[in-house]
Amino acid sequence: MNEAKVVVIRGNGVFTAGGDLNQPKIVAMIQRGLQLVTGSPDVKEGLGQIFSQNDRVGIKINTIGGRKISTRPEVSLSLADLLVKSGLREKNIIVWDRTNRELKEAGYRLASNSNGLKIMATDTAGAGYETELVSHLNIGSLFSTIQTNFVTASISLAILKDHGLAGVTAGMKNYYGTIHNPNKYHDSHCNPYVAELFDTNPIKRKHRLSILDGLIVQYHRGPSYHAQWAEPCGVLIFSRDPVAADSVGWQLTEKLRAKKGLPSLKEEEREPAYLLTAEKMGLGRAGAEKVQITEDEV
Amino acid sequence: MERRQFFKTLAGSSLLLSSNTGGFLEDLFAFQETANLSRVEARHYKKLPDREIECQLCPRHCKLGDKERGYCGVRENIGGTYYTLVYGKACAANVDPIEKKPFFHFLPGTTALSIATAGCNVNCKFCQNWQISQVRAEQVQPFDLPPQDVVANALKDYCPSISYTYTEPIIFFEYMYDTSIEAHKKGIKNCVVTGGYINQEPLLELVKVVDAIKIDLKAFSQDFYANYVRGELQPVLEAIKTVHRSKVWLELVYLVIPTLNDNTEEIKQMSQWLRAEIGPDVPLHFSRFHPMYLIQNLPPTPISTLEKIREIALSEGLHYVYIGNVPGHKAENTFCPRCQNMVIEREGFQVKKIELEGGNCKFCHNPIPGIWA
Numbered sequence: 215m216n217e218a219k220v221v222v223i224r225g226n227g228v229f230t231a232g233g234d235l236n237q238p239k240i241v242a243m244i245q246r247g248l249q250l251v252t253g254s255p256d257v258k259e260g261l262g263q264i265f266s267q268n269d270r271v272g273i274k275i276n277t278i279g280g281r282k283i284s285t286r287p288e289v290s291l292s293l294a295d296l297l298v299k300s301g302l303r304e305k306n307i308i309v310w311d312r313t314n315r316e317l318k319e320a321g322y323r324l325a326s327n328s329n330g331l332k333i334m335a336t337d338t339a340g341a342g343y344e345t346e347l348v349s350h351l352n353i354g355s356l357f358s359t360i361q362t363n364f365v366t367a368s369i370s371l372a373i374l375k376d377h378g379l380a381g382v383t384a385g386m387k388n389y390y391g392t393i394h395n396p397n398k399y400h401d402s403h404c405n406p407y408v409a410e411l412f413d414t415n416p417i418k419r420k421h422r423l424s425i426l427d428g429l430i431v432q433y434h435r436g437p438s439y440h441a442q443w444a445e446p447c448g449v450l451i452f453s454r455d456p457v458a459a460d461s462v463g464w465q466l467t468e469k470l471r472a473k474k475g476l477p478s479l480k481e482e483e484r485e486p487a488y489l490l491t492a493e494k495m496g497l498g499r500a501g502a503e504k505v506q507i508t509e510d511e512v
Numbered sequence: 513m514e515r516r517q518f519f520k521t522l523a524g525s526s527l528l529l530s531s532n533t534g535g536f537l538e539d540l541f542a543f544q545e546t547a548n549l550s551r552v553e554a555r556h557y558k559k560l561p562d563r564e565i566e567c568q569l570c571p572r573h574c575k576l577g578d579k580e581r582g583y584c585g586v587r588e589n590i591g592g593t594y595y596t597l598v599y600g601k602a603c604a605a606n607v608d609p610i611e612k613k614p615f616f617h618f619l620p621g622t623t624a625l626s627i628a629t630a631g632c633n634v635n636c637k638f639c640q641n642w643q644i645s646q647v648r649a650e651q652v653q654p655f656d657l658p659p660q661d662v663v664a665n666a667l668k669d670y671c672p673s674i675s676y677t678y679t680e681p682i683i684f685f686e687y688m689y690d691t692s693i694e695a696h697k698k699g700i701k702n703c704v705v706t707g708g709y710i711n712q713e714p715l716l717e718l719v720k721v722v723d724a725i726k727i728d729l730k731a732f733s734q735d736f737y738a739n740y741v742r743g744e745l746q747p748v749l750e751a752i753k754t755v756h757r758s759k760v761w762l763e764l765v766y767l768v769i770p771t772l773n774d775n776t777e778e779i780k781q782m783s784q785w786l787r788a789e790i791g792p793d794v795p796l797h798f799s800r801f802h803p804m805y806l807i808q809n810l811p812p813t814p815i816s817t818l819e820k821i822r823e824i825a826l827s828e829g830l831h832y833v834y835i836g837n838v839p840g841h842k843a844e845n846t847f848c849p850r851c852q853n854m855v856i857e858r859e860g861f862q863v864k865k866i867e868l869e870g871g872n873c874k875f876c877h878n879p880i881p882g883i884w885a
Contacts, residue, residue, distance in 0.1 A: 280579060313650075337547075337650070347806070354637070354646075354806040378575065395646055397585040398635045401572075401742060438577025438589075440562055 217506040218458035218499035220451060221250040222466075224511045228429060228448045235288045235429065240450075242512045244293055247425070247452040250508050258300040264422050264454075265367050270306040271297060272365030272420075276372045276388045277311045277320035283439040284320035285373050285427050289450070293371060293425070294331055308332040310360050312391045336360055336392075343394045351410040355393035361416050368420040370456065374428045374463045376436035376443075380404035381479045381486030382467055383437050384460040385424035386412050403484055409492035412456065418497070424459035426451035433470035445470050457498025458505045461489055465502065547650030552599035554587055555686055556714045563592030569685055570633045570710050571747045584683040585648040586631035598629035599687045601654035603644050604678050605662075607669050609861040613705050614836055616846060617795050617882030618724045618761050619673055620856060621863035624703060625666040628678035629654065629687065633709055634743040636730065637806040638769060645679040646805075659691035666700050673723070677705035685714055692721040701883075708751035709743045715751055719758035724883065726763045727752055731773035732782035740772060740807075749785075756790040761883050763795040765836065768813045768821060770801065779821050783828035792831045792849075793881045798822055799836035815841070851876040 225243045228236050245257050252260030265271060273294060275285035290309050298304045305328060311317055314324055314335040325333045336342060336358040343356040361368070372388035379400050380387055387408050390396035399407035412418060428451055434443035447466065453459035464486050468478055479485045489500040499505055556569040567574045567582050574582040576589040586598045608626045610619050630652040632645035639645055644652055657665075666674050674695050676688045681704055692702040703724035710718075719725070729748060730741050737745045755762045764786075768774050786794065798821050800813045818835045822843055825833045835843035839860035846856035853875040857865040867874040871884050 278579060343651070349806050349808075378577070394648070394651055395585070395635075397581055397583055397648065398646065398742070400583060435562065435564075435577065438563070438579055440577075 217504055218453065218455035219251065220453040220455070220458045220462045220505055220507050221247050222462065222507060222509045223247045223250075223450050223452070224509070225429075225448045225450070226511050229446055235286065237288055237292065239512065240288050240429075241292045241296070243450050244289070244296055244425075246510055246512050247450055248296070250510060251423075251452040251454060257296065261297065261300040261302075265297070265300075265302060267301055267303075268306075269302065269367040270364055271302060271308070272360060272368045273307065273309045273371050274361075274368060274388055274391065275309060275311050275320075276383070276391060277316040277322070278391070279373065279375070279437055279439055280316075280319050281321050282441070283373060283375060283430070283432055283437070283444065284316075285371050286429060287321050289425075289427050289429070290371055291331075293369070298331075304331050305329050308334065308360060308364060310334055310336070310358075312336045312358070314338060334360075348414050348416060350414045352407060353393075353399070353410050353414060355395055355411075357394075357414075357416045358392050361392045361420070365420055367422050368417070369423045369425060370421065371425045371427065374426040374451070374467070375432035376434050376467055377404075377484075378436065379484065380408060380488060381484045382460065382464045384426050384463040386456050386460050386488065386492065389417050392417065403487055405487040406491045408488035409495055409497060412492065412497055413495055421456060422454070424451075424453050424456045426459055426463045428463065428466060431467060431470060433467045433474070434476055443474075455498040455505075457489055457492045457500050460486070461500045461502070461505055462507060464489070548601060548654050548656070549597040549649050550599040550601050551590075551595050551597070552686060554594040554596045555689075556711070557594040559592060563589070565589045565592065565594045567594065568711055569714055570682055571744060572633060581648070582633075584631045584633045584680070586629065586683055596684065596686050597649040598631060598654065598684050600656060600658040601629055601649070601687075602627045602657040602662075603630050603652040603654045604628040605655075605657060605665070607671060608675065608677075610673065610675070610703070611858060611861040611863065613675055613677060613703065613726055614765065614797055614799075614834075615703060615724055615726060615761075615763055616797070616834060616856070616858075617763065617832070617880070617884075618703060619701065619883060619885070620866060622673065623669070623671045624673045624675035625662065625669055625671040626675040626677045627657065627662060627691075628676070628681070629684040630679060631683040632680035632707075633683050634680070634707055634741050636707075636742075637740050638767065638801060639805045641678050642805045659687065659694045662691045663694045663698050663700060666695065667698060671700070673701040673703050675703045675705060680709075681706055682710045682714075685718070689718065689721060696721065707741075707743070708748040710747070710751055712750065712754060715754050716758075719755060719760045722760055724761040724763070725755050726765060727755065728765050728767065729782070730767065732778045732785070733773065736773050740769075749789075753789055756794065762790070763797065765797045765799055767799045767801055768818055769807065770810050770813055770817065772807075772810070774813070774817055774821065776820065776824055779824050780828060783825040783830055787829045792829050794830075795832040795834065796825055796830055797834045797836045798825070800838050802837070819843070846880070848873040848876060848878050848880065850878040855880055
């Protein structure tokens with residue numbers, strides 16, 4: 215297997231003096247990330263390698279943590295806008311997670327206009343979960359009809375943060391929000407569940423791109439928000455390889471932990487073992503030597 | 513599904529979602545988001561620094577940050593306080609024959625008002641009620657049924673007992689506990705149908721307020737519990753011993769799944785353990801498996817397997833060993849262990865004849881343990 219490519223874009227000045235996000239900077243970061251991850255200086259052409267014009271793209275975000283530690287609207291909506299500018303139809307793009315309450319608490323304004331961008335959750339009346347179980351290895355779950363019926367191509371746009379059980383929660387574990395019973399997959403440090411869920415048809419066949427929102431990274435005591443362990447890193451991470459993306463996110467978290475004098479996840483006996491499981495399942499590349507990281511600054 | 517069909521379905525069932533009119537749309541979403549959940553402070557948990565908590569209800573000891581839920585899916589940390597989301601929020605309430613639970617030595621021939629909320633603290637791959645047990649609190653359609661109303665309904669329906677069942681009542685501990693107290697005030701008994709995966713402290717509280725507990729002993733193997741239940745055997749064995757030591761009536765059910773937990777040597781070891789630890793008089797039901805939930809590739813348990821296993825248990829000295837889910841089988845009946853006469857005749861959930869006098873065998877006066885009235 216060739217090396218997996220991961221792109222890390224740092225936004226110089228992505229936070230304003232007041233601590234708000236600099237929207238144009240975020241747009242520039244996303245553009246640069248897409249250029250490098252696709253290898254095409256033309257963002258539209260690069261996105262054309264990933265999506266067809268008829269694709270219905272689901273931008274799966276992670277909003278369980280509330281406003282402070284969820285995928286930021288500034289990032290997800292900027293991405294949606296870029297997709298539209300690249301030729302995808304706005305009505306074919308959905309920014310979504312599992313509950314409308316969580317979306318709202320994370321700062322999203324809900325929208326289900328059939329002719330425009332949709333921002334909504336599985337618990338919207340008429341969406342909901344499938345009635346037939348998907349049974350695959352240790353996974354037995356009902357999937358959101360958003361993922362199964364609407365989405366033809368999926369972007370995992372996850373917040374990068376420490377997770378008390380899995381080690382880190384990033385792009386792959388973000389898909390826990392597509393099923394009805396994620397609470398059943400947290401024993402054994404979420405392993406092998408994270409990998410096996412990704413390996414199910416509704417996910418694996420549709421996943422196209424991982425983007426990790428590392429603008430502020432919670433590097434300790436996640437997944438809940440703790441201000442004292444949240445670092446404004448100002449990065450976005452891009453990869454077509456979901457395992458590699460998470461691996462790089464994990465390494466970033468470890469660097470922050472080391473900088474703050476915290477033990478590594480291995481020392482705390484919660485290394486993200488799901489990454490090795492995912493690699494063994496052929497889902498991508500873990501391990502630093504198998505991942506080519508390209509860093510740039512905007 | 514075509515995109516057009518997806519939105520037709522969405523619009524048809526969600527009022528006027530096609531208009532993007534800001535405040536009005538948000539009101540609609542607010543309506544849809546409001547799940548019928550309780551927010552009653554949970555019991556049996558410990559507050560930790562930084563708004564974290566540790567649940568102490570079951571051996572999982574879920575350690576949760578703000579906004580996190582436990583494995584059971586129905587208890588949530590909100591700002592450092594742990595709440596049950598299903599207190600008084602039943603998703604099922606039926607009048608069932610007590611034999612359906614099954615209880616064979618507890619108020620035979622009567623009915624039990626049977627209630628459940630969503631949730632469970634394990635994930636058995638053969639769960640027969642997974643649509644309500646393996647879901648989060650907002651994924652069912654609960655109705656308000658506070659403890660006093662449960663009791664009122666039991667009285668109205670002439671049920672001498674209330675059964676906490678269908679899902680896993682441990683996870684609605686507070687609701688079950690409070691309802692049990694209310695029930696006793698009105699002379700109604702309480703029976704619990706559980707997997708027994710509970711910590712000792714809440715269990716010791718529970719046995720003070722209920723009258724009968726049926727524990728599903730799913731296998732006598734930690735491997736089985738790890739792979740097919742996502743739980744642990746040892747806490748269940750401890751729970752069995754604790755209930756037996758209390759004044760609460762105890763029965764056990766063992767669902768026999770072909771090739772997975774029907775090993776005769778394990779059955780023998782289990783029977784020996786039961787005989788040694790809780791004596792020969794605790795009824796044990798070997799129940800027939802049917803393909804269910806995530807185990808669809810195995811056949812129903814052969815009746816010959818159930819009969820063979822039953823014989824093993826009887827030969828190890830257990831007195832009351834039944835076969836369940838095989839209506840009409842002679843092993844549904846109760847036989848006096850001394851004179852071998854049939855003292856309770858059953859067919860399915862129906863009691864046809866009781867030959868007891870004051871709880872004793874009518875024929876030889878041997879005491880038959882149970883709660884008969």
